[in-house]
Amino acid sequence: MAVKEPVIFTEKDEMRKWSRSMRSQGKTIGLVPTMGYLHQGHLSLVEEAHKHAEVVVVSIYVNPGQFSPSEDLSTYPSDFHGDILKLKSVPRGVDAVFAPKNLYDYRENKKSEIMLIWKIRILTRKGWFHVWRRGEWGTKQGLELRDWREDILCGKNRPVFFRGVATIVTKLFNIVEPDVAVFGKKDYHQWRIIQRMVRDLDFGIEIVGSDIVRDSDGLALSSRNVHLSPEEREKALSISRSLLKAKSDAKIGLVNCKELTDTVVQTITQAGGRIDYAEIVEQESLEAVEEIKNPVAFCIAAWFGKVRLIDNIEISI
Amino acid sequence: MAVKEPVIFTEKDEMRKWSRSMRSQGKTIGLVPTMGYLHQGHLSLVEEAHKHAEVVVVSIYVNPGQFSPSEDLSTYPSDFHGDILKLKSVPRGVDAVFAPKNLYDYRENKKSEIMLIWKIRILTRKGWFHVWRRGEWGTKQGLELRDWREDILCGKNRPVFFRGVATIVTKLFNIVEPDVAVFGKKDYHQWRIIQRMVRDLDFGIEIVGSDIVRDSDGLALSSRNVHLSPEEREKALSISRSLLKAKSDAKIGLVNCKELTDTVVQTITQAGGRIDYAEIVEQESLEAVEEIKNPVAFCIAAWFGKVRLIDNIEISI
Structure with a gap:
């Protein structure tokens, strides 16, 4: 069987246009949001998405909005080329990959909103390693979830985390306009918060939770x-x-x-x-x-x- | 010309289904969100919507989420039958009216989220007058806008106002899924905040601002x-x-x-x-x-x- 080559979009308008053309052909769309550096856990989400939708979109975007300045945005691993190869290895592959450069770039000149993010490639013995650097944490704007149990578990002591997650997921939903979105149950709190957000904000999107994938020794993949x-x-x-x-x-x-x-x-x-x-x-x-x-x-x-x-x-x- | 009779929806699933069927026929959808008790200002928004979209939906919903307990939700006027007659009087009429009963009813039994709202009809010399009463202000959940200048002008001293507006507009956008939404420039601050929300959250919706309509003496219609x-x-x-x-x-x-x-x-x-x-x-x-x-x-x-x-x-x- 020929391996399916995904269409790669970096511009949101192009992504939305593609989605709408799929929908106008009567096809249902499944979205798998990721931050890249994919592993078998992500690939299982793609397989799950194929069970619920006719075409599958994977988004790859390290969302600066959900990291606070003390957290590991700067060391979050990335390997776009490897990710695409892995996605092609999944049965039925993926139809599109959405890999935007910066979803918070509104081309404004206001100092308080400028966010400096750049990527450094480091050659290690294992090959190129990508590192994100950031000058200023600038995604202060966004959705605040109220009374959504955003301050417990993974939100405790991380005031920006679920604001960042809710904002980016809303943006991805609005750009890709999927019928179904698949989230891993490993991020249990996130999965439940997104289910609740979809209910409370009336998104016309089904949220599917997919089981944790573990290594043979039991460690949850991450x-x-x-x-x-x-x-x-x-x-x-x-x-x-x-x-x-x-x-x-x-x-x-x-x-x-x-x-x-x-x-x-x-x-x-x-x-x-x-x-x-x-x-x-x-x-x-x-x-x-x-x-x-x-x-x-x-x-x-x-x-x-x-x-x-x-x-x-x-x-x- | 026969006067167009709008389809009236009270259930969000039915509303979305209708919108999607319109879209699948290649028709663009315009949305005019209102709180009812329509006047010529609202009707001008409908006329504006016809310039930008092939079918027009008017929503009528007094959003409890944007009133704080001290404000005038309880006396906000309502006249559904009169509203429908007025909408039929607009050239090309409207195609659908979305008049949900309660957009915050998630059928949960949790006390803290229960919102009691009821309507009283009072017979006055001018006819029936409808009054909304509310037991508890319960829409604590919702979108919080961060750094969106939500605390000035119409948001000053009204901490829930724009949270309520952003939440309900997002809900309506997600239910009706319009291509275009028309807002009156009379609510200037609201119009600008919604433009910004659409940009920041990547809604695939064009926001049109429509000029203020005034009575012959100059008073802005309200x-x-x-x-x-x-x-x-x-x-x-x-x-x-x-x-x-x-x-x-x-x-x-x-x-x-x-x-x-x-x-x-x-x-x-x-x-x-x-x-x-x-x-x-x-x-x-x-x-x-x-x-x-x-x-x-x-x-x-x-x-x-x-x-x-x-x-x-x-x-x-």
Whole structure:
């Protein structure tokens, strides 16, 4: 079978025009938003999108709006050429790739809104490595979500994170105008917030959550895993292992959330991880629960070295 | 010519389905968002919409999200039957009316999100009068605009106003999915904020601003004018008269904004009005200016009795 060559768009008007022409031909459009540096987890989102739509668009854009100045925008990995090759390897490939240069460039001259972002290519033994640099964090404008539980889990201590996510997802929705968008359940909080945003703002888009893809050792796939040393990686397995253990404990009747989280925190801390949060929450409302009765998600974020990893597991008893 | 009977939708899914079927027939869609109790100003927006799109949708929805508890949601006038008759009187009429009951009803049982709104019909000598009552202001969720000059002019001291406007306009855009939306320049600040929102969030929608329609005496048409007594109405003419005077003063070289606003404030105050704001701002950025050099808008809000009126004039010298 010939490998499908995706059309690559960098301009939003061209992207929207293509989408509208697809829709006028009666085709449904699936969108998979990514920040690039794709791995098998992303490719599984593409496969999921093919189940729900006739043509599939993958967006590749490292959104500066969801990083705060102290975060790792500057070291977020990128490999556009490799990404395209990977997308071509998926059964049925992808139909279009949307890779805009800057979605916040409004060609205004106002100092307070100028954002300086540039990319440096560094030649390493593994080949070219791309690094984003930024002079000023400038995406102060954007959507603020109100009362959307944006200040817990992945939003705790990161006031700009979900504002940035909501803004960029809204922009991508408005540019690509898809029928379906697929998000990974690995970013559980993000997936639920986007579901809620789509409901509250009446987007005519179906949001599909796709299961976490793990390496054979259990580590949830993430673009950030590349920054883990082999030792850190080994230690980081404590996350998925302790989550699995919590699930089986819950299944045999240990449903006290404080006890379950204490155990997980202890396991990860002993392995050398630094817990950001470890919480058992109701699946839709994301409200913390004391005892597992209804379906919950056990969500964890933890640092290993300089890498912040997230993972979660859904538990129904 | 037979008068066109608009299709009336109260359910958002039906509305979107109709829009998509129009679009799939290659027709462009124009949207005119209103809060009902239509007057000639609204009808001029419909006429403007016909210039830009092949089919025209008018939405009628009093958005509770843009009123704060102290404001006049409860007395906002309504006359659905009369509105439909007026829309039929416009040349080419309208193709569809979207009149949802409640766009914030997500069928959740969470107390904190319940909003109680009911309508009372009162028989007066002038006929039935409809009054909205509300138990709890419940639209806490929504879009927050950041750094969009949402805290000046019509947003000053009204923290929920533009959040409410942005949320409802986004919802309407996502339900109706129009190609063009027409807004009155009477709500100058709102019009500019929506233009900016469309740019910043990449909506594929053209925003058209339509000129203010005035009564023969100069008063800008507003649904709220119905609450003015004949005496208040006469006094309220000081707004449009002083704005016209300011424009002609500017044309002959009086370009100092403090002097111009002082004169206007004095005129309106002497007529018995209570100024909410009177500001000369740059047309796009809405930034206050000291001297008129580039095109500006002179924007005024003032109370006459219990009625808050707004008006403005664009000045280019």
